[in-house]
Amino acid sequence: xxxxxxxxLFYGFxxxxxxxxxxxxxxxxxxxxxxRMMLDQKEDPEQLAQIRKNLGLDQPVWKQYLYYLxxxxxxxxxxxxxxxxxxxxxxxxxxxxxxxxxLGDQTLxxxxxxxxxxxxxxxKSVATIIGETLPNTxxxxxxxxxxxxxxxxxxxxxxxxxKDSWIDRTLLVITSFGMSIPSFFxxxxxxxxxxxxLHEFTSLNMIGSLYEVDDLGEGKHLTxxxxxxxxxxxxxxxxxxFTQLTRNSLLEVLSQDYIRTAYAKGLSKKTVIxxxxxxxxxxxxxxxxxxxxxxxLAGAVFVEFVFGWNGLGKEIVNALxxxxxxxxxxxxxxxxVMFIIINIIIDILYGVLDPRVRIK
Numbered sequence: 515x516x517x518x519x520x521x522x523l524f525y526g527f528x529x530x531x532x533x534x535x536x537x538x539x540x541x542x543x544x545x546x547x548x549x550r551m552m553l554d555q556k557e558d559p560e561q562l563a564q565i566r567k568n569l570g571l572d573q574p575v576w577k578q579y580l581y582y583l584x585x586x587x588x589x590x591x592x593x594x595x596x597x598x599x600x601x602x603x604x605x606x607x608x609x610x611x612x613x614x615x616x617l618g619d620q621t622l623x624x625x626x627x628x629x630x631x632x633x634x635x636x637x638k639s640v641a642t643i644i645g646e647t648l649p650n651t652x653x654x655x656x657x658x659x660x661x662x663x664x665x666x667x668x669x670x671x672x673x674x675x676x677k678d679s680w681i682d683r684t685l686l687v688i689t690s691f692g693m694s695i696p697s698f699f700x701x702x703x704x705x706x707x708x709x710x711x712l713h714e715f716t717s718l719n720m721i722g723s724l725y726e727v728d729d730l731g732e733g734k735h736l737t738x739x740x741x742x743x744x745x746x747x748x749x750x751x752x753x754x755x756f757t758q759l760t761r762n763s764l765l766e767v768l769s770q771d772y773i774r775t776a777y778a779k780g781l782s783k784k785t786v787i788x789x790x791x792x793x794x795x796x797x798x799x800x801x802x803x804x805x806x807x808x809x810x811l812a813g814a815v816f817v818e819f820v821f822g823w824n825g826l827g828k829e830i831v832n833a834l835x836x837x838x839x840x841x842x843x844x845x846x847x848x849x850x851v852m853f854i855i856i857n858i859i860i861d862i863l864y865g866v867l868d869p870r871v872r873i874k
Contacts, residue, residue, distance in 0.1 A: 519858070522858045522861060523858070526854040526855075526857075526858060529850075529854055530847075530850055530851060530854060533846070533847065533850040534582075534583070534586060534847060535579075537843050537846050537847065538578075538579055538582055538843070539579075541839045541842065541843055542575055542578065542579075569633070585627070585628040585629070585630060586627045586628065586629070586847070587627070588624060588625060588626065588627060589614070589622065589623070589624055590622075590623060590625060591617070591620050591621070591622060591623070592611060592620060592621045592622075592623045593619065593620055610625065610626070611623035611624060611625035612624045612625070626641075628641075629641050629644070629840065629843075629844035629847070630840040630844070631840060632833075632838055632840060632841055633836075633837070633838045633839065633840060634833075634836050634838045635838070640840045640841050640844035640845075641844070643829065643841055643844075644826060644829075644841075644844055644845060644848055647824060647825050647826045647828070647829045648825075648826045648848065650723065650724050650823065650824055650825040650826075651811060651814055651818070651825035651826040651827060652811070653724060653741070654741065654744055654745060654748060654810075654814055654817075654818070654823060654825060655748070655807060655810040655811055655814060656807075657741055657745035657749075658744075658745045658746075658747075658748035658749035658752070658810060659749065659752065659803060659806065659807045659810065660749075661745055661746060661749040661753065662749035662750075662752040662753040662756055662806070663752075663756060663799075663803060665753055665757075666752065666753040666754070666755070666756025666757045666759075666760065667756060667757075667760050667796070667799065669685055669689075669753075669757040669760075670756060670757045670758065670759065670760025670761040670764065670799075671760060671761075671764060671787075671792070672685070673685045673686070673757065673760075673761040674760070674761045674764040674765050674768070675787075677765065682761075685757060685761075686758070688754075689753075689754035689755075689757045689758050690754070690758075691754075692750055692751060692753065692754030693751055693754045693755060693758075695750070695751070696816075697747065697748065697750075697751065697813060697816050697817055698816035698817075698820065700747055700750055700751075701744075701747045701816060701817050701820040701821065702820060704743055704746065704747050705720045705743060705747075705820060705821060706720075708743060709743060717739070718739060718740075718742060718743055719739075719740060720821070720822075721821055721822030722737060722739075722740035722821070722822060722823075723737075723740060723822065723823055723824035723825075724736065724737065724738075724740065724741060724823075724824070725737065725824075726740070740821075740823070743821060744814075744817050744818070744821045744823050747817050747820075747821075748810060748813070748814055748817045752802075752803075752806040752810075755802060755806070756799055756802065756803070759798055759799050759802055760795065760796070760799055763795040763796070763797075763798050763799065764787075764791060764792065764795040766795075767791045767792075767794050767795045768787075768791055772790070773786060773790060773791055776790050800860065801860060803860075804856050804857055804859075804860030805857075807856060808849075808852060808853035808856045808857065809853075811826070811849050811852060811853070812827075812849050814826075814827040815827035815828075815830055815831060818831075819831050826845055826848075826849075829841060829845065830842055830845050833845075
């Protein structure tokens with residue numbers, strides 16, 4: 515078990531390193547000048563040069579990459595006597611750290627990963643911005659995956675038990691249609707129908723976040739009804755997938771010899787399905803849930819934007835519009851880390867659920 519976990523962590527680290535490299539190179543070659551955008555397009559060569567210097571944009575790409583790795587690494591190098599105030603933590607040292615060893619003019623330190631500061635939000639740290647928006651995205655993703663799992667598994671069981679009936683065929687058509695609709699399109703349709711046309715009956719809003727400020731601007735209030743439509747929209751595609759996956763997996767399990775043996779022993783249909791067949795049939799569903807939950811954190815971008823949900827996805831869209839690259843890069847890395855962690859956990863749970871799987 516320990517060797518398996520270490521092996522998964524090692525490959526997870528390699529994956530994350532690859533993501534860091536790709537993200538850095540991708541956003542380094544993007545057109546546009548963040549320094550110029552910070553000046554609101556004002557042509558001031560001296561200020562422009564100074565901002566580019568402060569941001570480290572005047573350095574060669576390879577040196578910017580090393581600075582970026584140094585910022586992200588929990589074990590990094592700190593300059594004891596920075597000659598000037600620059601953007602990179604390698605020379606500015608703008609973080610809390612614990613000293614490991616002296617390296618002359620530099621020090622080897624342990625620190626939290628530094629995601630740098632926003633280009634546009636007056637130097638506000640990316641970690642703070644993500645910390646303010648990520649919980650809302652997690653709430654949305656968890657709500658969507660719960661809806662998709664509960665309803666999808668239930669419909670899949672029903673579809674399998676009434677195979678080839680009109681109910682089964684109807685569910686197959688609906689779920690196939692559900693899997694083919696992009697999230698941004700279904701978000702627009704659902705918002706228009708339930709929050710605009712049927713607003714008098716549903717009392718749901720087209721836009722809104724988890725917390726809203728009252729009309730007097732005094733305090734924030736929890737508004738759970740704003741979660742309903744975004745969660746249903748985000749969960750619609752995985753719901754369709756889980757329905758068909760549960761149906762097909764359960765039908766396959768019900769055709770196996772040990773199920774026929776259970777019936778031959780006189781066990782009831784309910785006992786055979788719930789205690790014997792369903793446990794093994796849910797293994798591929800559990801694996802699919804892990805992938806969908808992790809992808810929801812990234813796929814919530816369009817849903818959050820359409821419904822005005824104040825989450826990480828909406829923040830990414832706003833950052834892309836203003837070329838606030840540190841926010842986008844930091845958000846992508848946080849999502850990648852969560853994706854890796856979720857998949858490691860699910861791999862372990864998969865081995866526990868299925869007795870036939872042996873973790874070495």
